[in-house]
Amino acid sequence: QAKKAGRNTLRFFDPQMQETVIARALLERELSKALENDQFQLYYQIQMTDLNEPFGAEALIRWIHPERGLIPPNHFIPLAEEVGLILPIGLWVLDTACNQIKIWEKNASTRELVLAVNVSARSFFQDDFVTQIQTVLQRHAINPKRLKLEITESMMLNSIEQTIEKMNALKKLGVQFAMDDFGTGYSSLQYLKRLPLDQLKIDQSFVRDIATDSSDKAIVTTIVAMAHSLNLDVIAEGVETEQQRQLLIESGCSQYQGYLFGKPAPIRQFEESLKPGLRQANVTYDI
Ligand code: C2E
Ligand code: MG
Ligand code: MG
Ligand code: MG
DSSP: OHHHHHHHHGGGGOHHHHHHHHHHHHHHHHHHHHTTTTOEEEEEEEEEETTSOEEEEEEEEEEEETTTEEEOGGGTHHHHHHHTTHHHHHHHHHHHHHHHHHHHHTSTTTTTOEEEEEOOHHHHTSTTHHHHHHHHHHHHTOOGGGEEEEEEGGGGGTOHHHHHHHHHHHHHHTOEEEEEEETSSOOOHHHHTTSOOSEEEEOHHHHHTTTTOHHHHHHHHHHHHHHHHTTOEEEESOOOSHHHHHHHHHTTOOEEOSTTTOOOBOHHHHHHHHSGGGTTSOOOOOO
8 A cells, every 4th residue: 555655656756767867867977087087999890892892991989987898879879969978079089080090091901991980960060060070180181081971861850951061061171971870860862962972871770671571672772773873872781691791782782881791899800800811700899
């Protein structure tokens, strides 16, 4: 009885909810210290052509927490976006990525790699985002076309005109653009053709069941054809099996990213996996 009444009257002090609030506050406090404590790391995931040539990589952030261990981005990026910490974190990602590009530029075997970086809407729509990109490119003195900015369709919800204008300004600096998670948002073909994009990334949800779901296969084939007619590269995300790769080839898709080729890995392991003999070895790391 008491328990039942208690449950009702204590509705606003639901212990579980309180726990969540406290956990969140703690996470936020720790997150705000993570940069100065040097707890972030970039992992790198290889991108391959149909000829099994690596042509690029995507930088994916990890939070290496002293007690909790590796925290994946889905567990802290949304919070970072909400509280604004994504702005300094995003700058750290860009700086670290450009530093890596500079190192790759010095070596014949890595010179041509393009490094893709995920950009949050909140960063993108900062007034000085173009200047920030310009500054980081200059700081590391890299070829701008080695840096690819990944944006998402959801960004467009803000203001299409503002997005296009900003992308054009960034394009003048020489960077590349990819549309991440393509097919999950509300892209209208009307503005897709107006965006200065270089690449579409087919969302992994279409790749996952491509072998068993004929509509996924049809969707992928259509996206690839459309991308090519717009003169865009198109890469499939989340490629895990040889069968998926075969079906993607049939669909006309000639760029792939996924566990089949390599999981995201710290820089040392990533560079190790670039060595031709090891390329198909499928070494695994904690992700
Ligand atoms: P995303 O940009 O779409 O990145 C692809 C995600 O798919 C990565 O998850 C990657 O590890 C995972 N993945 C790659 N290949 C496979 C595969 O074959 N199978 C499966 N099941 N998954 C695969 P991750 O690293 O956990 O990142 C999740 C999301 O977090 C990213 O999605 C991106 O939206 C965001 N994110 C990651 N790093 C950053 C960053 O530096 N800044 C910002 N703003 N967001 C980031
Ligand atoms: Mg991405
Ligand atoms: Mg994606
Ligand atoms: Mg995503």
